[in-house]
Amino acid sequence: MFADLLRRMTAPAPTPLSDGDARRALGALLVRIARSDGTYDASEIARIDKTLSTRYGLSPTDAAALRADCEILESEAPDTVRFTRAIKDAVPYEERAAVVQALWEIVLADGVREAEENALMRMVAPMLGLTDQESHALRRAVEQG
Numbered sequence: 001m002f003a004d005l006l007r008r009m010t011a012p013a014p015t016p017l018s019d020g021d022a023r024r025a026l027g028a029l030l031v032r033i034a035r036s037d038g039t040y041d042a043s044e045i046a047r048i049d050k051t052l053s054t055r056y057g058l059s060p061t062d063a064a065a066l067r068a069d070c071e072i073l074e075s076e077a078p079d080t081v082r083f084t085r086a087i088k089d090a091v092p093y094e095e096r097a098a099v100v101q102a103l104w105e106i107v108l109a110d111g112v113r114e115a116e117e118n119a120l121m122r123m124v125a126p127m128l129g130l131t132d133q134e135s136h137a138l139r140r141a142v143e144q145g
Contacts, residue, residue: 002024002069002072002073002076002077003076005017005021005024005025005073017090017091022090022091022095023052023056023066024066024069024070024073025073025083025086025087025090025091026087026091026095026099026102027048027052027066027067027069027070027073028070028071028073028074028077028083029074029083029084029087029099029103029124030048030051030052030070030099030102030103030106031048031067031070031071031073031074032074032077032080032083032120033103033106033107033117033120033121033124034047034048034106034109035074036114036116036117036120037114037116037117038116039110041110043109043110043111044106044109044110045067046109047105047106047109048067048070048106049063049064049067050063051102051105051106052066052067052070055098055102080120080123080124081123081127084123084124084127084128085127087099087128088127088128088129093129096128096129096130097130097134097138099128100124100125100128100130100134100135100138101138101141101142103121103124103125104121104135104138104139104142105142107121108139108142108143121135121139122135
């Protein structure tokens with residue numbers, strides 16, 4: 001279903017993504033972090049829906065439909081390293097910082113930071129072009145409210 005998008009994202013010289021494709025790619029990364037600890041519960045799904053709704057001005061129904069597309073894309077996407085690098089090459093820095101913050105919101109949605117989630121965040125944030133300090137500051141902002 002998303003073979004063309006994945007092929008374009010992982011090409012040697014990826015082109016900037018259309019708005020719809022960027023939404024799906026970033027949403028798929030949110031799904032990947034939520035699934036990283038082996039559970040994908042209602043609090044994480046609700047957080048993803050809220051993030052997509054707020055970020056893109058979508059109705060709850062449209063956000064849930066986008067998330068469903070993102071779940072499929074995530075399951076078809078290549079390894080996290082290639083997938084994240086493709087997002088970095090295709091998405092402006094400001095949006096990537098917002099994505100790291102959203103990733104932390106998903107990690108913290110169920111109230112537990114699992115080792116798998118921490119490890120994935122330590123890997124993904126730098127691949128998106130953010131420093132450990134920037135990622136830490138974004139996590140603290142999420143924790144504080």
